[in-house]
Amino acid sequence: QKEVEQDPGPLSVPEGAIVSLNCTYSNSAFQYFMWYRQYSRKGPELLMYTYSSGNKEDGRFTAQVDKSSKYISLFIRDSQPSDSATYLCAMSADAGNMLTFGGGTRLMVKP
């Protein structure tokens, strides 16, 4: 079993839809949860990070962490074609250097 599971997609939605991206994990020691966006031929770009459980909002993006279910989500409201990218979740047990990544979900937002 992989430590972090993420559906590879592709996920195709119409412009303006609400998008839900998810990851499950098995290591209960994870405390930091990150979402990265990676455009084709580019490096990953940090979108947001959350510590422990709860929600965090940044513009059209909302990150949710449910540690009891070992499940994290990223919601994108009013999705735009420019949101088309691969979204990577990442997690770590402490504030140190070791991140464990999911395999990424490819999102396509169609005009």
Add this chain to the structure above:
Amino acid sequence: ETGVTQTPRHLVMGMTNKKSLKCEQHLGHNAMYWYKQSAKKPLELMFVYNFKEQTENNSVPSRFSPECPNSSHLFLHLHTLQPEDSALYLCASSQAGSGYEQYFGPGTRLTVT
């Protein structure tokens, strides 16, 4: 522009060649990382440097040799690679102790022939 640059962006090398990848960060960070990204696989951490000292080697074969001369520069020296080493090599940086906030460069697309 993420503040982390990598050169070259593309590299084709034979299995007997020696080449080096370069990474430079302009963010004032003191931790730097090398990752390997292969198709259909999660990002794999290769090496971590904190304050120029290597603190993590994730069982990487010796044909990959990192070098960190200062907190702003990181190199990955390559020799006698295998075709399965073809991948996107990504450099990242962060403040030491804030590894949850890593910033990535654009990567070097490496093809081993």
